[in-house]
Amino acid sequence: MPTATQPRRKPPTHGFTVCELLVVMACTGVLLALLLPAIVFARESARRATCGSQLRQIGLATQAYHDSHRRFPAAWSDDNREPGFVSGWATSLLAELGEPSLARRFADPAQSPSRMNEASLKILVCPSDIAEPQFELRADTDTDTDDDAFAASAAADQLGDVLLTLPTASYLGVFGTTEADDHDQINGVLQRTPSDGTIVHDRRVRFADLRRGASATILVGERTMARAPSTWLGVDVLGEDAECRLVGSAITRPNCEECDECEFDSRHPGGVNFLWADGRVELVSDSVDTAVYRQSSQRFVR
Template sequence: MLLDQMLPTVRPRRSLRPWRQFRPRCVGAFTVLELLVAIGVVGVLVSLLLPAVMHARESGRKTICSNQLHQIGLAMHQHHNWRERLPPAWRVATDRPEFAYGWAAFLLPGMEEASVMPRLDFNQAPNAAGVGDLGLALMNCPSDLIEPSFDLYESTPEPEEEEDSSEGSKDDRMGEVLIRLPTASYVGVYGTVEADEYYTELREGTPERSDGAIVFDRVVRFADLTRGLSKTLLVGERTMATVPSTWLGVDLRGEDAECRLTGSAMTHPNCDTCDECEFTSRHAGGSYFLWADGHVSLVAETIDPNAYRELARRSAP
C-alpha cells in the first residue's frame, strides 16, 4: 500500500484533440463551371486588349516611317543646296551603261550613310557579290514585310496570247539573275507616266516625257515645281508585296528595272488594280509621302484620282 502511493500513477495517453481523427479532409479546387467562366473572362479580355495593342504598335511603326521620310527630305534639300538640283531618278554608270545608280545613292551623305560611299564607284557597276548586303534601315518601312535583298531577273518578252500556256510556266520563261539588290520601301515620284517604258519608247521613237520631280530625262530644281513645294510629291512608299524596290540602282536589262527606283501616281494609293509602278503600303487607309517642302503626310486611299495625279506633277499640265 505504501509502495503504491510512492509510485507515480501511469495513465493511458490520449490525444489532446481526438476529434481531429474523425474530421474529413477538405481539398480546395475549382468546379468545372468556375473554370469555364474564368477561361471565358480571360478570352474576352484578350479580344478587347489585342486590337488596342496592335493599334499601338502600328501607330509606332507609322511614326517611324514618317520620321524616316522626313530624314530623306532633309537629305534631299541638302543635296539641292549642294548641287542646285534634285537628284536624278537614276544615273547610268559611265563605264557600265547597263547599270544605273538610283536617286537615293546620291543622298547617302545627307542620310548619315557616308560610310557606304567608299563601296560605290559611280563610274562602274557595284560588285555583284557584295551589293546585296548594302541594306539601309532608313529606307525600310517597319510595317512592311521586308526581305533584306532580292534577285533582279533579266526582262523577257511577254508570251503571245495565242501561245499555249502548257509550253512553259512563268518560272520557265524567267530570265537569268542579273544582280542581287538591297531592298527599300521608298521610291521617287516619277510623275503620272511609267518609268519602265522610257527605254522601250526611246527605241521606238520619242519616249513620253516625265512629269514628276524625280526623273531621268531632265534637270529638275525646286524652282521648276511651279505648283508650290507644299503641293508637290517627291517620294512615296511601295510595299514589297507589290514588287521589290531598291535604293542602290538597277541593271537596266532587268524586269521593270526603272520602276524599282521610282513610282507613278495613276489611280490612288493601295488600289486593288495597282501595278508594279504605283505607290502602295501596308498602312491602313493610305501611303505616306514626302512633299517637296519637307513635310510628310498620309495620302488617303480615297483621294480623287485627278487630284492625286496633280500632286505628282512638277507643274500644271
C-alpha cells in the same frame, strides 16, 4: 479534441468546377479580343511614326542636295563602269543620309556598285513592311505578244536569269503619272517614257520647276515588297520592271490592289505616307480623288 483512436480530419479543399473554369476562360477570351487589336494598333502607330521620321530625314537630305547641286537627284543615272547598270536616286543622298563611308565606296571607280548588295540601309526600310533585306532582280521575259494568255503562261513557265541581288528599300522617288519602265526600241535605241514628276531621268528639276509649289507636290512615297521589291542602289535596265524598282507612279490611288506594280502602297491602315517637296510628311488617304492624287505628283500644271 480527437482521441488517439480517432483519425485526424483534413481541412476541406476547394477547386474550380467545370462551370467556373469555362466562365474564366470565356472572360479571358473576351479580354484578349478587346486588348489585342489595341496592342496591334499601338505597334503599327509606332511603326508608322518611324516611317514618317525616316521620310523626313530623306526630305532634309534632298533639300541639302538641292542646295549643293541646284537640282533634285536624278531618278537614275548611267554608270559607265558596268554595261546596263544605272544607279538609283538615293545613291546621290548617301552622304546627306549619314553614310559618308558608303558614299565614298560607291564613288570609288574600283568598286562594283551593282555588287554592293550587302549594303542594307535601315533608314530606307519602313518597319511596317514585311520585307527581306535583299531580293533578286531577274531578266525581263516579256514575250511581246498580243495574246495575254500565252504571255502569262510563258512567264509562269520560264523565269528570267538572275541579273543582280539588290538591297531592299521602301521609299521611291515620284516619277509622276507615267510608268518609268514603259519604253520601246526604236531603230535600236531605247526610247523611255517622258516623265512629269520630280524625281526623273530626262531633265534637271529644281524647286522653281514645281509650278504648284513645294507644298502641293509629292516627292517620295512608300511601296511594299509584296507589290514589287524595290531598291535604293540601282538596277540593270534589262531587269523585270527595272526602273520601277527605283521610282513610283501616282496613276490611280494609294493601295490600289488591282493596279500596276509601279504604283505606291503601304501596310498602314487607310493610306500611304508621302514626303512633300516642302519637307513635311503626310498620309495620303486611299479614298483621295484620283485627279487630285495625279496632280500632286506632277511638277507642272496641265
